[in-house]
Amino acid sequence: MTSTPSGSTLPVLALPHPLILLPTGRITIPVSKAVGEALLALVRESDEQPLVAAVPQTASPEAALYPWGTASRIVRLIRPASGNLRQHYLLSLNGIARVRVLDSNPDLPVVNTGITYRKVEYPSAGGVPSPESAVKFKAAALKLLDQLAKDTTQQAKRDSYTKVAGMVEEVTPARAAWMADVMVASINGEYADKLEFLSAADPDDRLRRATSIFIKQSSISEVSKRIAQSIDESLSKQQKEFFLRQQLSAITRELANLRRQSSSPLDPSSNMPDDNVSHSGSELDDDTQQDYEEMADVKAKIEAMAKDSEERKMAVREWKRLKRIPQGSVEHGVIRNYLEWLVSIPWTSSSTAYAAMSMETLRDRAFLKNAREQLDSDHFGLEKIKKRLIEYLAVVRLKAMQAEHEVKQLEQAQKAQQAVVKAEKPAADAASSTATVKTPARRPVKGPILLFVGPPGTGKTSLGQSIAKALGRPFQRIALGGVRDEAEIRGHRRTYVASGPGMIVQALRKAGRPDPVILLDEIDKVGQNNFHGDPAAALLEVLDPEQNHTFNDHYINVPIDLSQVLFICTSNTLDTISAPLLDRCETVQLSGYTYTEKMHIARKYLLPKQLQANGLAPEHVALPDSTLLHIATRYTREAGVRSLERAIGGVVRHKAVEWAEHADNEAGVGKEYKDVVDEDELEAILGVPRWDADEREREERRGVVYGLVVTGMGEGGILPVETIAVPGDGRLKLTGSLGEVIKESGELALSWMKTNAYNLCITNARGQDPLKVPHSFDIHLHLPQGAVKKDGPSAGVAMTCAFVSLLTGACVPTNIAMTGEITLRGRVGAVGGIKEKVLGALRAEMTKVILPYANRKDVEHDVPPEIRAAIEIVFVRTIEEALDAAFGKGTLGWRPKDHLLESRL
Numbered sequence: 001m002t003s004t005p006s007g008s009t010l011p012v013l014a015l016p017h018p019l020i021l022l023p024t025g026r027i028t029i030p031v032s033k034a035v036g037e038a039l040l041a042l043v044r045e046s047d048e049q050p051l052v053a054a055v056p057q058t059a060s061p062e063a064a065l066y067p068w069g070t071a072s073r074i075v076r077l078i079r080p081a082s083g084n085l086r087q088h089y090l091l092s093l094n095g096i097a098r099v100r101v102l103d104s105n106p107d108l109p110v111v112n113t114g115i116t117y118r119k120v121e122y123p124s125a126g127g128v129p130s131p132e133s134a135v136k137f138k139a140a141a142l143k144l145l146d147q148l149a150k151d152t153t154q155q156a157k158r159d160s161y162t163k164v165a166g167m168v169e170e171v172t173p174a175r176a177a178w179m180a181d182v183m184v185a186s187i188n189g190e191y192a193d194k195l196e197f198l199s200a201a202d203p204d205d206r207l208r209r210a211t212s213i214f215i216k217q218s219s220i221s222e223v224s225k226r227i228a229q230s231i232d233e234s235l236s237k238q239q240k241e242f243f244l245r246q247q248l249s250a251i252t253r254e255l256a257n258l259r260r261q262s263s264s265p266l267d268p269s270s271n272m273p274d275d276n277v278s279h280s281g282s283e284l285d286d287d288t289q290q291d292y293e294e295m296a297d298v299k300a301k302i303e304a305m306a307k308d309s310e311e312r313k314m315a316v317r318e319w320k321r322l323k324r325i326p327q328g329s330v331e332h333g334v335i336r337n338y339l340e341w342l343v344s345i346p347w348t349s350s351s352t353a354y355a356a357m358s359m360e361t362l363r364d365r366a367f368l369k370n371a372r373e374q375l376d377s378d379h380f381g382l383e384k385i386k387k388r389l390i391e392y393l394a395v396v397r398l399k400a401m402q403a404e405h406e407v408k409q410l411e412q413a414q415k416a417q418q419a420v421v422k423a424e425k426p427a428a429d430a431a432s433s434t435a436t437v438k439t440p441a442r443r444p445v446k447g448p449i450l451l452f453v454g455p456p457g458t459g460k461t462s463l464g465q466s467i468a469k470a471l472g473r474p475f476q477r478i479a480l481g482g483v484r485d486e487a488e489i490r491g492h493r494r495t496y497v498a499s500g501p502g503m504i505v506q507a508l509r510k511a512g513r514p515d516p517v518i519l520l521d522e523i524d525k526v527g528q529n530n531f532h533g534d535p536a537a538a539l540l541e542v543l544d545p546e547q548n549h550t551f552n553d554h555y556i557n558v559p560i561d562l563s564q565v566l567f568i569c570t571s572n573t574l575d576t577i578s579a580p581l582l583d584r585c586e587t588v589q590l591s592g593y594t595y596t597e598k599m600h601i602a603r604k605y606l607l608p609k610q611l612q613a614n615g616l617a618p619e620h621v622a623l624p625d626s627t628l629l630h631i632a633t634r635y636t637r638e639a640g641v642r643s644l645e646r647a648i649g650g651v652v653r654h655k656a657v658e659w660a661e662h663a664d665n666e667a668g669v670g671k672e673y674k675d676v677v678d679e680d681e682l683e684a685i686l687g688v689p690r691w692d693a694d695e696r697e698r699e700e701r702r703g704v705v706y707g708l709v710v711t712g713m714g715e716g717g718i719l720p721v722e723t724i725a726v727p728g729d730g731r732l733k734l735t736g737s738l739g740e741v742i743k744e745s746g747e748l749a750l751s752w753m754k755t756n757a758y759n760l761c762i763t764n765a766r767g768q769d770p771l772k773v774p775h776s777f778d779i780h781l782h783l784p785q786g787a788v789k790k791d792g793p794s795a796g797v798a799m800t801c802a803f804v805s806l807l808t809g810a811c812v813p814t815n816i817a818m819t820g821e822i823t824l825r826g827r828v829g830a831v832g833g834i835k836e837k838v839l840g841a842l843r844a845e846m847t848k849v850i851l852p853y854a855n856r857k858d859v860e861h862d863v864p865p866e867i868r869a870a871i872e873i874v875f876v877r878t879i880e881e882a883l884d885a886a887f888g889k890g891t892l893g894w895r896p897k898d899h900l901l902e903s904r905l
């Protein structure tokens, strides 16, 4: 086929790679100021829309002009807003016809550098393409259009594809080449293919090339559709969620940026104070950065963990899992939370610096002296306990130094062995031999586990704090009162929703060191075995030195070494502690304080503490002894000093208000400030004394005597034993939440009284039942405070005295209290809690106590001399002696002969 070329000159516009404009196509491109102005001049000069040759610029050789281009009409030229030098002109061209660029020269200026005029040649329109090429072209074009219509989701596009398909079907062979131009110009195709298509001047050739482009395109679109489909299927729900979350966070970030950029001085937010302005961002705004920093922190902590340690292996495993799981999923949160816990535990293997620190404290020659000073400065009295604690600390110190010595020896031996190996073997083996040498394991450094037992407020917790201070270690307190669930101690397994580690791990994390002093407070109140597991058994593992170097917290699930932790336990009573737990502890008994001790403690410790807490100086408040004693006796009645401290706090706060008022009225308008608080002012400050009413109620009555008791809290006190005679048939009725043992004491006392009724002149004949003659009646015995459970054998003496009082009519003075177990033979046996009972009696203002003779040693050892001097103590061996001491010698009318006979029996 031939063509008759026709020539003309056109301004040439180079289209930068990979732009291309085909005949019938349309393009909008930015052009430089120089080109824009040149074109503008052209537009102004010509009467109609001027033509330019849009010639593609190929990638190689470097930005050369392609020999073919498209003569195009300038349909639009937009000038940038005046003053904006950086913006380009926008040029829209409409492709008209192919042109061959003649005398093309690579040195000619290209786009954005100006415009040059070139000779161009229009190839002749040529003939009609062969029917064969036209058919093939139509088929390929229709197939492609059909596919595009199917793939699109937009109805408008689908409609236009269908419309073009209709045109293709009806196109005549003479117009087929034009149709090819239209279609190729409007579809995506490869650049190289389009360039070749541009150079195809011959219609037949053009159709062939268009056909191959269409076939290629339709196969590409088919394949990419298949890929998209298969990707779509393989994307699991989680992955989709991941992508969506990523997009969401990107959108949120962009929006935040946008807001930040657009925040003008007129914005309402710009009126906010500086720290609220979103430039720096509030902590609620965008936590991506913080998140990133936290994760980096976790990573650094994992890297700092000891190599080959269990915890590190676990951490690495979980870290890898974390990376695989989409952020924002529940599982991601669970693993992250776990990792944060894992890295925050002070692992023994990774925290050797602390071990060295605590060794340094222990090695100090003045360690014991300092410890003693610490204990003295924190606590008044408690001499025996302080002595025991110093012994304890001495043992801890010795054991630690011994262990250190052993470790050093072992290290030396290993070094020597290594040196021998090196000398014997060639250098090549040296490395491997070094690798086999292990650092010797640290031996657990600890003494026995101390258990402080005593009433509330006697200083058990604060003694624990003093020990921690003396050892220079952090102190942590774990309150075990009411712990029913084993998981509270050991943690929940990770499979549980919102699971977390137990109290031990939490305390370790808070302490931040592997060797803190941990106080297990109130172990007597920990729940026993139940369907939530056995918390006491978990404590056993914690406290047992044989097991606690591999303590297993269910949540952490990596053995934790607790052997460096010093555990101290406290409890109010020993009765409810499980035997195995008690077996692991060494008991240190604290009893209540005497009034003298309380006064000292109040003056030296509690008052200064309260003054400081309430912002007053020592010269602002003066509490004379009489005031302190009044507070201790009338406002508190307790073994410890907690209520006393509270009452002193109340007085100090009252004075603080007065002082503030006085200071505000310096001009002298306000009332005078008086620093001394007198005894008679206390009622106005603290209210009516709590214990006055009780004292007055204690009246002397037939059938009522006072027994001595120790409450479940380990506090001593008095309790009236009340008896009355009620119509009945000679039975004993016992009330007041009594346990089996105390009920038996009642039976014993009644039996003893019935046997001795004749001797005591209650009945007139031997063998008569005093509850049946002359009329039968019942005895009702009651111990007040019915809601409190009572048990134990020590009420025997008091019950016997109450029965005797009821039946003889003699009364026991209300200043006498008694305790003692009785036997059927009338002996009085030893009971427990003597110190607490005597102190309790004194607090209740008793002047005489009757105690079993067998308890004389306890009084000697435990009861301070000033108490012994303040109260009369009568020791009795038998019930007769007890009755004499209670009622007064000669008050009861004993039958002398029978008494002797009874004694012989």
Ligand SMILES: Nc1ncnc2c1ncn2[C@@H]1O[C@H](COP(=O)(O)OP(=O)(O)OP(=O)(O)O)[C@@H](O)[C@H]1O
Pocket: 378, 379, 380, 381, 382, 454, 455, 456, 457, 458, 459, 460, 461, 462, 463, 521, 570, 571, 572, 601, 605, 606, 640, 641, 642, 645
């Ligand atoms: N001998 C003492 N010298 C100085 N202060 C004391 C003494 N005994 C107790 N205290 C003070 O009394 C307050 C209560 O003591 P602490 O909390 O140690 O009692 P506790 O025996 O642990 O009671 P609980 O059994 O109820 O836990 C603390 O402020 C403590 O400092």
